[in-house]
Amino acid sequence: MTVSKSTNIPFSRESLESLLKRRFFYAPSFEIYGGVAGLFDFGPPGCAFQNNIIDVWRKHFVLEEEMLEVEATMLTPYEVFKTSGHVDRFSDWMCKDLKTGEIFRADHLVEEVLESRLKGDKLARGETIIEDDDDKDKKKRKKNVKEIKNVKLDDEIVAEYENVLAQIDGYSGPQLGKLIEKFEIGNPATGGKLEPPIEFNLMFDTAIGPSGNLKAYLRPETAQGQFLNFNKLLEFNNEKMPFASASIGKSFRNEIAPRAGLLRVREFLMAEIEHFVDPEDKSHPKFNDVKDLKLRFLPKGVQESGSNELIEKSIGEAVSSGMVDNETLGYFIARIYLFLTKIGTDPNRLRFRQHMSNEMAHYASDCWDAELETSYGWIECVGCADRSAYDLSVHTARTGEKLVVRQALPEPKIVEEFEIDIAKKKFGPKFRKDAGKVEKWLTSRTQCELEDLSKELAEKCKINVDIPEVGATEVDSELIKIEKRTRTEHIREYTPNVIEPSFGIGRIFYSIIEHQFWARNDDADRGVLSLPPLVAPTKVLLVPLSNSQELQPIVKKVSQILRKEKIPFKVDDSSASIGKRYARNDELGTPFGITIDFDSIKDESVTLRERDSTKQVRGSIKDIVEAIKDITYNDVKWSEGTSNLQPFE
Structure with missing residues (x-):
C-alpha cells in the first residue's frame, strides 16, 4: 500500500474507517437496529466536509460557467423512465446460488475470484505481495474463497485472466455467464453451482397517491428533471445557446450487493451538469484556457488490448488527435481535473478512463470516467459523456412537446423533405381508440423511414407496420399521403446535443479522505487528515x-x-x-x-x-x-x- 506524507506507516483502511466512525464522519444507518446495507448517516464533520465540497463545486462550475441551477423532484412517474430507457436497461447482472439462494453481482464475483487466483499464482512463484494485514474485507474474502490456494497457473491462463480483468467493465450478462462457466466459478464460500446471470433493475419502485395506480420510481439520477425543463431553461436564458443547467440532490439505486463503505450505496448525493450544445458546433470558447493541461488517459483501445498502461498528454492533444471526441467534452474533462485536485485528490492517483466500445451507452458518442485510486482499486467518481441528442429526442417523441432550439437563419434555405398528410375524417373511424397512437407513430418517423414508407405506399397502395401498443397495422393510400416537397426555411430548428459531467459526491468524499490520511511520527495511533483548508470541516x-x-x-x-x-x-x-x-x-x-x-x-x-x-x-x-x-x-x-x-x- 502507499505511504503518505512524512511517515513510514503503511496505509491501513481499518485505522481510517475506525477514525471516521469514531469521530462520526459517518456511520451505518439504523445501527442500533442492526443496520441496513448501503445506507449511511453523516455526522457533524461529515456533513460539513460534504457541504464544503458542494460549495466549491457550485463556485467552480455553476458560478464560473454561468450555469442555471434547478431542483427537481426525487419521485418520477413510470412513463418518464420508460421513455428514457431506465425501465428496460438500468440494470446490473446478478447470479444466484441454486442451493443457498445467496445472490452475487456477476462482474464483481468474476473480478474477485480471478484476482484471488492471480495472487495465489504469485505466491506459488515466490513473489511477495504487499497487503494490508488490517484489511478486514480482503481477509474475509480470502477466508471465504475456498478454491484460492497458492497454485501456480500456466502463463497463458495468467495472461487470459489479466485480459479479462482489464475489460471487466465491458462484459454483458451472457458474456459474464460464459466466463463463470469457463473458469468454473461457483459460490466462493461453498463452491455451489450458480444460475446464469439475470438482469436486476436497480430502481426503487413506489406509487404516487392513495390508489397506487400511478406507478413511479425514486430517481437513480438527477438528469431527467433537467431535460424535461429544457424549454423553460432555454426561455430563461433568453433563447441563447449554448448553455448549461446543473442540479444537486439525492439519488437512489437498489444495489445488488452494497459494499466498500460509501463507494457503493443505495442512497447518495449527486451533482450533475447538462451542457446543451449545437450538434454542428461543439467547440468551446474557453478551451484555449485549458488546452495545455496534461492529464493521464486510459483510452478504450488500450483497454481492449488487455493493457492498463496510461497515456499522458495535454487535453488539447487528446482532442486534436480525436481521442477525445470534441472541444466541449475535453473542456469539461479538464475542469473536472481542476476541481478534483482543488478539493484534495492526489493527481498521481487520478486517471480518465474511456468507456470501451461494448460498454458505451448506445446513444453516447464518447464517454470518459474520472477514476480515483483507493485501497479498493480504481473507483469511478465522475462520468463525463457526450449523450448526443438522445434524451431530448425521446421525450419529444413520447410527449409531442418539441424540446428544440429555433434560430433565425442569416439567409433563407431551400429544403426538400418527405411530409405525411393524414385524412383525419377517415383515419379516426378506421382505427378508433388506436387512432392517436397510429398517427403519433406515423408523424414521428425519420426522413429515411418516410422515404421507405413512401416507396411501399406507391408500390402496394398500402403499408404494413408494427406499432408499439397496437401491433400489426395496415394503412392504405386513402388514409395517408407521403410526398417529397420543397419549402423555404427562415428558421433553423434543431435538437441540442448534451455533454453531461456527473459527480458521485460520496465516492469523491471517501477517496479524498483516503488520499489525505496518514500517521504522524511513525505512530499508527496519531492519524492526520490533511484536508485542504478550503473543504476542511x-x-x-x-x-x-x-x-x-x-x-x-x-x-x-x-x-x-x-x-x-x-x-x-x-x-x-x-x-x-x-x-x-x-x-x-x-x-x-x-x-x-x-x-x-x-x-x-x-x-x-x-x-x-x-x-x-x-x-x-x-x-x-x-x-x-x-x-x-x-x-x-x-x-x-x-x-x-x-x-x-x-x-x-
Whole structure:
C-alpha cells in the first residue's frame, strides 16, 4: 500500500474507517437496529466536509460557467423512465446460488475470484505481495474463497485472466455467464453451482397517491428533471445557446450487493451538469484556457488490448488527435481535473478512463470516467459523456412537446423533405381508440423511414407496420399521403446535443479522505487528515493554554472575530494537554490552531499552528485571522500568507 506524507506507516483502511466512525464522519444507518446495507448517516464533520465540497463545486462550475441551477423532484412517474430507457436497461447482472439462494453481482464475483487466483499464482512463484494485514474485507474474502490456494497457473491462463480483468467493465450478462462457466466459478464460500446471470433493475419502485395506480420510481439520477425543463431553461436564458443547467440532490439505486463503505450505496448525493450544445458546433470558447493541461488517459483501445498502461498528454492533444471526441467534452474533462485536485485528490492517483466500445451507452458518442485510486482499486467518481441528442429526442417523441432550439437563419434555405398528410375524417373511424397512437407513430418517423414508407405506399397502395401498443397495422393510400416537397426555411430548428459531467459526491468524499490520511511520527495511533483548508470541516481550533478565567476575554474576542468573518472554528478548553487537543483535531482535518496564552493578555498576540508541518508563527489577532482567510479562501500558500508573522518556537 502507499505511504503518505512524512511517515513510514503503511496505509491501513481499518485505522481510517475506525477514525471516521469514531469521530462520526459517518456511520451505518439504523445501527442500533442492526443496520441496513448501503445506507449511511453523516455526522457533524461529515456533513460539513460534504457541504464544503458542494460549495466549491457550485463556485467552480455553476458560478464560473454561468450555469442555471434547478431542483427537481426525487419521485418520477413510470412513463418518464420508460421513455428514457431506465425501465428496460438500468440494470446490473446478478447470479444466484441454486442451493443457498445467496445472490452475487456477476462482474464483481468474476473480478474477485480471478484476482484471488492471480495472487495465489504469485505466491506459488515466490513473489511477495504487499497487503494490508488490517484489511478486514480482503481477509474475509480470502477466508471465504475456498478454491484460492497458492497454485501456480500456466502463463497463458495468467495472461487470459489479466485480459479479462482489464475489460471487466465491458462484459454483458451472457458474456459474464460464459466466463463463470469457463473458469468454473461457483459460490466462493461453498463452491455451489450458480444460475446464469439475470438482469436486476436497480430502481426503487413506489406509487404516487392513495390508489397506487400511478406507478413511479425514486430517481437513480438527477438528469431527467433537467431535460424535461429544457424549454423553460432555454426561455430563461433568453433563447441563447449554448448553455448549461446543473442540479444537486439525492439519488437512489437498489444495489445488488452494497459494499466498500460509501463507494457503493443505495442512497447518495449527486451533482450533475447538462451542457446543451449545437450538434454542428461543439467547440468551446474557453478551451484555449485549458488546452495545455496534461492529464493521464486510459483510452478504450488500450483497454481492449488487455493493457492498463496510461497515456499522458495535454487535453488539447487528446482532442486534436480525436481521442477525445470534441472541444466541449475535453473542456469539461479538464475542469473536472481542476476541481478534483482543488478539493484534495492526489493527481498521481487520478486517471480518465474511456468507456470501451461494448460498454458505451448506445446513444453516447464518447464517454470518459474520472477514476480515483483507493485501497479498493480504481473507483469511478465522475462520468463525463457526450449523450448526443438522445434524451431530448425521446421525450419529444413520447410527449409531442418539441424540446428544440429555433434560430433565425442569416439567409433563407431551400429544403426538400418527405411530409405525411393524414385524412383525419377517415383515419379516426378506421382505427378508433388506436387512432392517436397510429398517427403519433406515423408523424414521428425519420426522413429515411418516410422515404421507405413512401416507396411501399406507391408500390402496394398500402403499408404494413408494427406499432408499439397496437401491433400489426395496415394503412392504405386513402388514409395517408407521403410526398417529397420543397419549402423555404427562415428558421433553423434543431435538437441540442448534451455533454453531461456527473459527480458521485460520496465516492469523491471517501477517496479524498483516503488520499489525505496518514500517521504522524511513525505512530499508527496519531492519524492526520490533511484536508485542504478550503473543504476542511472546521478551519480553526481555538486553544486556551489553560482554563484560567484570565484567558476567557481573549478567547471570547477571537471567537467573535472568527464568527464575524464566517470562519468555522471550535474551542477546546478541556483539561487535556495542548498536544493532545491538537492531535484530536488533526484527526478531524482541522488545518489551523490558534493558541491563547498569558502573553495574549498583555499584547493581544496569539500563536498560529499549521496542521501538517506543525510550524507555528505569532502575531496580532487581526494579522493571524487575515492569514487564515488568505490561505483558506484565496489559495495563498502558508509561507506567503504568514510572511509578516514571527516564527514561534
